[in-house]
Amino acid sequence: MEWLERQDFLMNTTVEQKIGGEDAAAAAQNAVNEISHLESLMSFFIDSGEVAQINRSAGRKAVCVGKDVMTVLGAAIQFAEISGGAFDITLAPVIDLWRRCGKQSVLPSSKEINTALSFCGYHNLQLDNENNTAFLRGDGCLIDLGAIGKGYAADCCIEIYKAMGIQSAFINLGGNVKTLGNNPDGRPWAIGIQHPDQRRGTFFGALDIQDQSVVTSGAYERYFETGGKKHHHIVDHKTGRPCDSDIKSVTVICQSSMQADCLSTAAFVLGLTDGMDLIGKTDNTEAVFYTENNEIYITRNLPGQFHLQKISRLDCYVCR
Amino acid sequence: MKIVMYKKTIAVLVFVLLISLISLSGRYFYRNAKYREIIAGIMIESPDLSKISNGVYDGSFDAIMNAADVSVTIHDHRITDIKINNHKTVKGQQAVRITDEVLSAQSLDVDTVTGATKSSLVILKAIENAIEKGYGNQ
Numbered sequence: 186m187e188w189l190e191r192q193d194f195l196m197n198t199t200v201e202q203k204i205g206g207e208d209a210a211a212a213a214q215n216a217v218n219e220i221s222h223l224e225s226l227m228s229f230f231i232d233s234g235e236v237a238q239i240n241r242s243a244g245r246k247a248v249c250v251g252k253d254v255m256t257v258l259g260a261a262i263q264f265a266e267i268s269g270g271a272f273d274i275t276l277a278p279v280i281d282l283w284r285r286c287g288k289q290s291v292l293p294s295s296k297e298i299n300t301a302l303s304f305c306g307y308h309n310l311q312l313d314n315e316n317n318t319a320f321l322r323g324d325g326c327l328i329d330l331g332a333i334g335k336g337y338a339a340d341c342c343i344e345i346y347k348a349m350g351i352q353s354a355f356i357n358l359g360g361n362v363k364t365l366g367n368n369p370d371g372r373p374w375a376i377g378i379q380h381p382d383q384r385r386g387t388f389f390g391a392l393d394i395q396d397q398s399v400v401t402s403g404a405y406e407r408y409f410e411t412g413g414k415k416h417h418h419i420v421d422h423k424t425g426r427p428c429d430s431d432i433k434s435v436t437v438i439c440q441s442s443m444q445a446d447c448l449s450t451a452a453f454v455l456g457l458t459d460g461m462d463l464i465g466k467t468d469n470t471e472a473v474f475y476t477e478n479n480e481i482y483i484t485r486n487l488p489g490q491f492h493l494q495k496i497s498r499l500d501c502y503v504c505r
Numbered sequence: 506m507k508i509v510m511y512k513k514t515i516a517v518l519v520f521v522l523l524i525s526l527i528s529l530s531g532r533y534f535y536r537n538a539k540y541r542e543i544i545a546g547i548m549i550e551s552p553d554l555s556k557i558s559n560g561v562y563d564g565s566f567d568a569i570m571n572a573a574d575v576s577v578t579i580h581d582h583r584i585t586d587i588k589i590n591n592h593k594t595v596k597g598q599q600a601v602r603i604t605d606e607v608l609s610a611q612s613l614d615v616d617t618v619t620g621a622t623k624s625s626l627v628i629l630k631a632i633e634n635a636i637e638k639g640y641g642n643q
Contacts, residue, residue: 203616355616360621388618
């Protein structure tokens with residue numbers, strides 16, 4: 186079987202594809218087209234998109250949206266409920282505040298944070314599934330699909346591959362991975378987990394993945410430094426500040442990439458104990474937590490699939 | 506005599522090894538520091554595409570430890586494609602420790618790596634450099 190490897194820059198990150206089969210090139214191009222299309226609909230920054238329209242119309246009127254955005258918004262509300270708000274797309278006013286401040290390497294004031302927080306809360310997002318509309322109830326409310334969009338895009342791309350008869354592939358949107366079938370050796374795809382403290386590409390362990398998605402949340406890629414401290418990009422819904430997590434990264438494994446994307450964000454905010462609880466409550470979902478103390482905790486069904494790099498000399502625990 | 510010679514050889518070898526390790530790690534730390542300096546100094550501007558005619562423009566950016574080569578396609582004053590040509594980069598609930606035999610592998614070969622969303626100022630800078638070539642074509 187011939188294999189195609191391709192790298193593009195989409196959704197503000199590197200998108201890597203490896204596809205086996207005759208139609209690999211066409212499949213890869215279709216996937217790129219789909220990701221571009223979804224980005225144009227869902228990006229916080231693209232004025233002509235549906236998310237931007239929803240944000241501009243906040244407090245004024247409901248906006249008609251297509252099937253993709255409707256699906257993502259519906260799922261986003263469900264995950265907000267399941268995670269007690271730890272995952273919440275309506276945290277956008279706070280996320281945007283920190284983003285703007287981060288560009289100038291300044292910290293937002295408590296007043297600015299509290300004001301932004303007052304516009305947050307997933308109860309502000311009203312969806313009408315009959316008329317396919319979305320409405321943000323308050324002027325000043327905003328949504329940002331950054332923590333769910335790549336997962337949804339990965340799911341869509343795998344469906345595109347399948348529809349074209351592809352049986353073996355993976356797609357990696359900046360670290361958000363989903364696989365189809367087996368790798369060139371005829372075995373489950375081997376997905377390394379980035380070491381939070383070491384240079385990109387160095388992994389502390391690997392997972393054997395078959396037709397599943399693997400998504401990681403961590404504070405070590407996107408942050409700004411000021412006052413001698415790093416301020417990362419994952420906001421705590423309770424404080425309006427970058428969350429003070431007891432974990433450096435968490436990797437979630439399940440069939441749906443959209444779910445893995447949401448739960449990894451939520452678990453990172455919640456920390457080890459509550460994060461483990463959340464994963465435990467979710468069917469057919471496993472996780473790997475890397476703590477601030479450089480220990481690894483994995484969920485109980487994972488040992489057969491997870492391999493630790495011996496050289497990493499890390500302690501690994503299974504929660505029973 | 507032989508034992509003295511043997512000990513001397515070992516001493517020289519150890520000395521050479523130590524010097525190599527020190528200079529290699531020194532080189533690594535220097536390059537890393539330079540890389541961090543470059544990354545910290547990167548500023549990304551929003552380019553004005555209205556002045557750029559249709560075409561494919563190549564750009565690159567080198568930050569020592571990380572580099573990118575991109576091809577940016579511009580059509581009707583919009584970016585329609587970006588190709589990367591080359592990129593060098595509980596308190597548990599009764600937690601039980603797993604023994605090495607069950608888990609670990611001597612060396613792991615992986616197909617790809619999952620991680621927090623990759624952020625690449627290096628790629629963004631390469632894209633900006635590609636677009637700037639479009640100004641040069643006017």
